[in-house]
Amino acid sequence: MENLLLAIDPGTVDWSRAQFALTAIYHWLFVPLTLGLAVVMGIMETCYYRTRKEFWRTAARFWQRLFGINFAMGVATGIILEFEFGTNWSNYSWFVGDIFGAPLAIEGILAFFMESTFVAVMFFGWNKVSAGFHLASTWLTGLGATISAWWILVANAWMQYPIGCTFNPDTMRNEMTSFLDVALSPFAIDKFTHTVTSSWVLGAAFTVAVSCWYLLRKRHIELAKASIKVGAAVGLVASLLAGSTGHNSAYMVAQSQPMKLAAMEALYEGGNDQSLTAVAWVNPFDQPDYMKQTEPPMRIAVPNMLSVLATKDAHGYVPGVKDIIRGYKKADGTQEPSLKEKQERGRNAIQALKDYRAGKNKEANLKVLEKDMKYFGYGYIKDATQIVPFIPINFWSFRIMVGLGCLFIAVFALMLFIVYRKDITRFGWLQKVGIALIPLAYIASECGWLVAEFGRQPWTIQDMLPTWAAVSDLSSGGIAFTFFLFLVLFTAMLAVEVSIMCKQIKKGPEL
Incomplete structure (x- = not known):
């Protein structure tokens, strides 16, 4: 904390911000699609559970495969993002680590393990568990991803609206005085609802876009029509909710x-x-x-x-x-x-x-x-x-x-x-x-x-x-080097994901 009183090289600040922004932007290419597709595939499997029509099972499995590809890439970039708090922002981590670390730890222990447990059942348990348990696993996978988002957004909201803490001059750290104030602050609730509903919009847009591509190619017409019905309905509801939560965000920001x-x-x-x-x-x-x-x-x-x-x-x-x-x-x-x-x-x-x-x-x-x-x-x-x-x-x-x-x-x-x-x-x-x-x-x-x-x-x-x-x-030079290293790495990861996704989309559902 004593380093806070020292002059900082402006280049170090600029490159640290640039590297964190780069990682966050790439990470956010994967996260909203994960949250949005979780709702779409959950609805489709629910339709299968209620009707027992093989068509809905095929549709659910198709969207689950695309979800899985995107989910894996999101995990990889998210881990790097969290490490950067310690490597590039150590004064920040020292100053408020007692508060900021709590939601990140909960996200890693609770939500991540929840996702990893049920995602395995969702992908490999179609013929091994009951239809009801499999449906629950699908929804719980999406819920786990959403809970992960909740704790990350709690941490971000606290940075924008610090609450539930007090500064201890003996330790030179801000210490948490109320976990509930941090976890349930109005800013955190509003940021979570707006971010998640906007992610549903993106997932719905992806579903509609892929379905429209099939219609233009005159392939999988029935799947495309059914997916547009689900995707457009989710998208319309989510867009209206995002508008409403955005209004609340404006009030909180003010x-x-x-x-x-x-x-x-x-x-x-x-x-x-x-x-x-x-x-x-x-x-x-x-x-x-x-x-x-x-x-x-x-x-x-x-x-x-x-x-x-x-x-x-x-x-x-x-x-x-x-x-x-x-x-x-x-x-x-x-x-x-x-x-x-x-x-x-x-x-x-x-x-x-x-x-x-x-x-x-x-x-x-x-x-x-x-x-x-x-x-x-x-x-x-x-x-x-x-x-x-x-x-x-x-x-x-x-x-x-x-x-x-x-x-x-x-x-x-x-x-x-x-x-x-x-x-x-x-x-x-x-x-x-x-x-x-x-x-x-x-x-x-x-x-x-x-x-x-x-x-x-x-x-x-x-x-x-x-x-x-x-x-x-x-040194700013070291951070600049890793910036370009990450740029190449993340771009390669994005290219790989887009390539795999396109191949799966072209291949279509397994009938």
Whole structure:
């Protein structure tokens, strides 16, 4: 922890962030498809269990094979991701390892073993166990994957909304005071529901796209039609749920991460009765001079909607970038300190901690820590530019995500209408749209994470620990080397998975 007070090579910070982002992005190519296909294959096997029609057994086994290929790749990238906390972010791991390590340990012990046990029964137990036990194993495999996601998202949510902990100056670590507060924080619940429902959308999009490819090739027509019915139904319900949970996410972000919301909206001057920007011209490659801006040019907005999303009141006050830097009065009447005051109180906390560790006037320094520890991270902030996220990425990623979410609702609803009321084989243009859902779903999913992670910069832990104080004392050259090594490795893994998946899709179900 003493290393937090040392100067860190900016290259080490940049390359550490780049390597973690690379690993997370590749990992997230596999995870949402795993969660989404788990629902699709579970529904299809349930249909087999209820009807005992061989058709549904064949369909379930086909989607389970694709699930299995993707599942294996996700496990491999996930393990590397967790190791990077110790190798590249050792100051972070030391500072909050008592809290952050708990959900990761539970994820590894409980959920992973649950998945590995039942996935074996699901793949190899078709003719060895009863139909009911096999169905339970299929659903429990998906449940295990979802529980894994729960604990990972609990850890991530705590970084965005630290709760249930206290700082111990004797050990120089944050220690957990309430496991339930960490595990069941409002931020964790909302992040989990939004992430999982959006993953179901991606799994549904994949199912519909593969089925549409079969229709275009005039192969496995009955399987394709049945899969579109299941996939489009899951996709429509999941898209609506993702929209609802996204609304809750906006409210949570407004309460605990106002700067992220301001960046998402390119909101420079806040106030009451704030409009939600539908579209505006924000240069995607250039950080604006936010202290001179009032609102982005060519802006089209929905009146009062941002106030509704952020405060649940059409006339509610929403702070902009300038307000957060200058300080503002919150809805409950309390005054949010200015950046300058937070920096001063953060430096007071850092100095008090140093003096306490040196044995100087411990009681007085403890009182300072109790008063100012919540602003500890601001002691490392030098100027306002460091606390403003890159606005263009947040602004456009949010709009791409929301826009594609609306598109998914329309396409899935149209797919359901046509597959039940018309002969879908006659709608070649719709089948091509269905195939396009795969890249669009991935773009929407990755955009969501860009908003979540870029929006909280510069914080590794919100208001507590900036990125440059969290990294390991490594050379930037060594991290750059492993970055490119991982890039080659992950790209090869992705190419292998795509190749195997394509071969299985071309082969089709085993009749």
